[in-house]
Amino acid sequence: MSENKTPFTRRDFIKGAALGLGLGAIGAMGLYSYSPMSRKHIAQVQRKQGDFGVCRGVKCRVISETSWFDNSQLMGDIKAAGGLLVDQYTYNWPPFGDGTGLGKGSYEKGVAKIKHLLPNKLEEAWEIAKGLSVHPDNAGGFAALVEVEDMDGKVHKYLLDSGWSYKWMDEAFKREGIDKMLANGEIEALFISHEHFDHYWGLPVTLKYAPNIKMYIPDTFYPAGLQYIADAGHKGELVKVKKGLCPIIPGMATYVFDVPIICKVFGEQSMYFNVADLGLVSVTGCCHQGIILFADTAYKELRYEKDKFHGLYGGLHISPFDDWDPKYDDLVIGLKKWELEKVGCNHCTGLVTAKKFVDAGYPMVKGTARFRSKDPNYLGNGDSIEFRKA
């Protein structure tokens, strides 16, 4: 260190001050930012307690939870196409195959081959798509029938998602009697959770039986996805749900989350139900926003029976490709504090996750592993779960 005998100058002061400014700021950053005292600056949650009514019960029937049948084949396609950030419409999966191979397709080229056959000649359309697509027989789909009993005892039926393969979904609809419900007008609306292939590309199967059905989609669809609604033959009302809460009937609302999702999709719509004498029930397609954020959003925004998060059903998008990451363990651990009373999961939840949920003692409703569903830890195809006070 140098010692200087010259008198104190303005330059010395400024040099010291410049150095001190950094020292003070960095010191405060280090000592204060992660200390208990720092908590007082963080905005406290003001619960809005928004009233969206109450219903008597909700029943979810699994039309299909098997979005694809061979995980390694699906991931092999994704890997060869360039990974999870590649636009889903370019994969050359059915029904948008154009014969050019993985990662080289487009919505426009794909739909041009089958558009004239939608929505009524789906067998013919699927045969054409099969010939031009990669691994067409791996396509399945996700769809669920949601039956809501209002406080007057009337049951409202809704469809959550329309799956992927025309062939598989049509068979699943017939197996569960959805075709007749649609044709008879028993199903009041179709909710599309998000734009992913396995939830949305089977849209013409629903429209084949009910082209005038009211549709609710997140307002975050890309142009190709929006065009598909018209190309698939939809004639009914289309509701583009903005970010946030969208009440449907007393005790039922959807909520759109602005989340970026793999395979170039944006935004997801999930469902909340306020079940009398039980509490909040969540029903999801994939829940890309994360089940805890979904629950926490309800906690901040809504008022529900007993102030209790009672149950959930759906794909929870934790390890959809049976992949794993320590952050998923955070979820398995973190979900405990919500003290759920009934859980039915499948589809993109991941079999490893389902096993971990069982190991952690969550109140899982097991399935029957029929119709190509793989594991009884999943609520499988043809199974159902009901949330209703006995």
Add this chain to the structure above:
Amino acid sequence: MTAANVPFLEARRLEKRWKGPIPALVNLAFTLAIFYATWWIFQDPRGYMRLYTPYVGYNYTRWILIVLIWVAYIFDFWPFKRGWMEKAHPVLKGVVLTLLSTGILLLLIKGFFEGLLGNFAMAYFSPSHLTKLPGVTAFFAEEYAATACLMFAAIASWLSPSWIVAMEAAPWQDMKQPARGLSIWVMTFFLSTLVYFMTMHSHMGILYYPWQYFTAITPPYWEQFADTVSGNFHIAWIMCCTVVVWLVETIWERYPFSAIKNPWIRRLSLFFAIIAISLALNFFLYYAQELAWGEAIRGSRRDAAPDWRWLHVGETAIFFLVPALFLYIYCDNWPKQFSTPVNMLVRTVITVAGGLAIYALYYRYAHLFLGTQKGFSHPQQFPMIPMIWLINIWLINTWFMDNWPGWKLSMKTDAEIAAEHAAREAEHTWSPRMVPGLAVGAAAGVALYFLVVWAIPVVSNSVNLIPK
């Protein structure tokens, strides 16, 4: 002190070919063109090789950075002769040295990590071993192996330059190449391995079901403190170390530690100061997210999750490295006309402003041309990849190509180097007469911190970076 016994980078004199900001603008345009072309070829999900899966591309991006540091900083371009480095055309040097670095990169990832460690030490470095696990697909096997490998890279990208910047290559600073380089390389690789085992091995152990209790410490020791079992907690502060070591080297000129006369006190104090500053930055960037978005909720996904918040600490830190390096490489570390602390302060202000601007521009517009998705917390997107990719190109341009085309190379004379050292020694001083200013400045720094703490939620509530 002669040109022969200082590193090549220090012995260089880079002269602008044109006056004013033209060289900087020309090089910016040149490097951005290279960036976009190479991004399209190697990384872009719409492009040719589509390595942005994301971990495979991320792994290559991180490791090429380390290899560049090894070539230029640790091995001082050995085995290339000083004469060739001085006389060869910058483009030729750029091509040759980049190809060499790429060869080392492939040897390292495919040979050392996947081949050697993956087959004879830890299976998680080998995609082919991971695919033997029931349910693990080839895609995720590659992703997991790349994750392990790049976690090692994150640590090495802090420790490798630290041994030069802070430790001044001691105790091997007087040895000739390659003995000097090899000694530092072995030491930093050893330290990186040690830190890897203590920070990242548990993360990898949790990838398996059930947790690998008997081969890795699970749950890890940081779980309660960090509110997550994810190794992203360590990625956060280690990434901050990576950034801070370069801030110290460039815009801060190793001051005030350079004023310490005792070599070992100077070296050790700077080595640990880099860690201390990084931890401070780490905690602040985490806190900034809490102020902007509310408290993290354990188990949630995306921007509400503690593991993502820690990762975002590292991502955010990298945004600040970009303007700092631009200032240093292409703006001759402007300003230089004031005293060193004032120069440092002005450069820091520019860096902070520049980092915030790049952060905003990235989240507002990057998805339009990088082939990525809009939004903050896409689980498969890391802004560190394009940022480090750009930094790599800048480092190749400045280290391997002598800032061509905006600059031309000449070598300093021994007298010039000696004069530079003397001037630096005269300027980098500390005096007790600075104490009053230091005290006032420190108080102002604390006040500034609380002003920022107040402002973050206000700004966050009024600005939406993500476009509709």
